Amino acid sequence: MSSNRLKNIQSTLLSDNHYILKKYNFQYLMDNGTWVNQMREVYDRGDGAGILLYNKEKQTIILIKQFRMPTYLNDNKDGFIIEICAGLLDKDNPEACIIREVEEEVGYRIKTVKKVYEAYSSPGVMTEKMHFFVGEYTDTMKVNDGGGLDSEHEDIEVLEIPFTEAIDMLNSGKIEDTRTIVLLQYAQINRLLD
Numbered sequence: 155m156s157s158n159r160l161k162n163i164q165s166t167l168l169s170d171n172h173y174i175l176k177k178y179n180f181q182y183l184m185d186n187g188t189w190v191n192q193m194r195e196v197y198d199r200g201d202g203a204g205i206l207l208y209n210k211e212k213q214t215i216i217l218i219k220q221f222r223m224p225t226y227l228n229d230n231k232d233g234f235i236i237e238i239c240a241g242l243l244d245k246d247n248p249e250a251c252i253i254r255e256v257e258e259e260v261g262y263r264i265k266t267v268k269k270v271y272e273a274y275s276s277p278g279v280m281t282e283k284m285h286f287f288v289g290e291y292t293d294t295m296k297v298n299d300g301g302g303l304d305s306e307h308e309d310i311e312v313l314e315i316p317f318t319e320a321i322d323m324l325n326s327g328k329i330e331d332t333r334t335i336v337l338l339q340y341a342q343i344n345r346l347l348d
C-alpha cells in the first residue's frame with residue numbers, strides 16, 4: 155500500500171461499536187498536478203465471501219432470504235431480501251469461510267468450491283473485498299436445516315429453486331442484491347448448469 159499521489163494521511167476513529175468507521179483526512183495529487191485536501195469516511199468490516207450453490211442434476215440453485223435493515227431504511231418494503239449464501243471472513247481464508255457459511259446458513263457440508271471473482275463491494279465507502287465462489291451441492295451433502303447461528307439471531311430462510319426461476323426473478327427485478335446478480339449472471343454466461 156503506497157502511492158506518490160497521497161500524503162499526510164490522518165485518521166480519526168468515529169465508531170468501533172461493532173465494526174470500524176474512521177474519518178480519513180489526506181492530501182491527494184490531482185491529475186493536473188495540484189495537491190488538494192480530501193476527507194473520506196471509510197467503513198471497515200473486513201472482507202467477505204459469497205457462493206452460488208448449484209445442482210446440475212436437479213437444475214436448482216440455493217439462495218437465502220433474510221432481513222437486512224439497511225434495505226428497509228431505503229425502499230425495500232419489508233426489509234427481506236434474496237441473496238447468495240455469504241459471510242464475513244472473520245480471519246478465515248475465503249475458502250474456509252464460505253464452506254463454514256454454507257453449513258451454517260443453508261445446512262450443506264460441501265468440500266470443493268471454485269473461486270470466480272474477487273471484487274470490491276462498494277469502493278467509495280467500504281474497505282471490503284468480496285470473494286465470489288460457485289459450488290455444487292447434492293442432497294447427500296445435507297447435514298442440517300441451515301438458518302444461521304442462533305447465538306447471533308440469524309434468521310435465514312433457505313430457498314432451493316429451479317435455476318430458470320432464479321433467472322426469471324433476476325430479469326423481473328426481484329433480485330436486488332448485487333452479489334447475487336453477479337453470480338447468477340456468471341452462471342448464465344458460463345452455462346454453469348449445462
Ligand SMILES: Nc1nc2c(ncn2[C@@H]2O[C@H](COP(=O)(O)OP(=O)(O)O[C@H]3O[C@H](CO)[C@@H](O)[C@H](O)[C@@H]3O)[C@@H](O)[C@H]2O)c(=O)[nH]1
Nearest residue numbers: 172173201202203204240241242255275282284306307308
Ligand atoms: N451486534 C451486531 N451484530 C451485527 C452487526 N452487523 C452485523 N452483525 C451480525 O454479524 C453477523 C454477520 O453474519 P455473516 O453471515 O458473517 O455476514 P453477512 O452479514 O451475511 O455478510 C455478507 O453480506 C454482506 C452484505 O450485506 C457483505 O458485506 C459481506 O461481505 C458478506 O458477503 C450476523 O449475525 C449479523 O447479524 C452490528 O452492527 N451489530
Ligand SMILES: [Mg+2]
Nearest residue numbers: 239240241242
Ligand atoms: Mg451471512
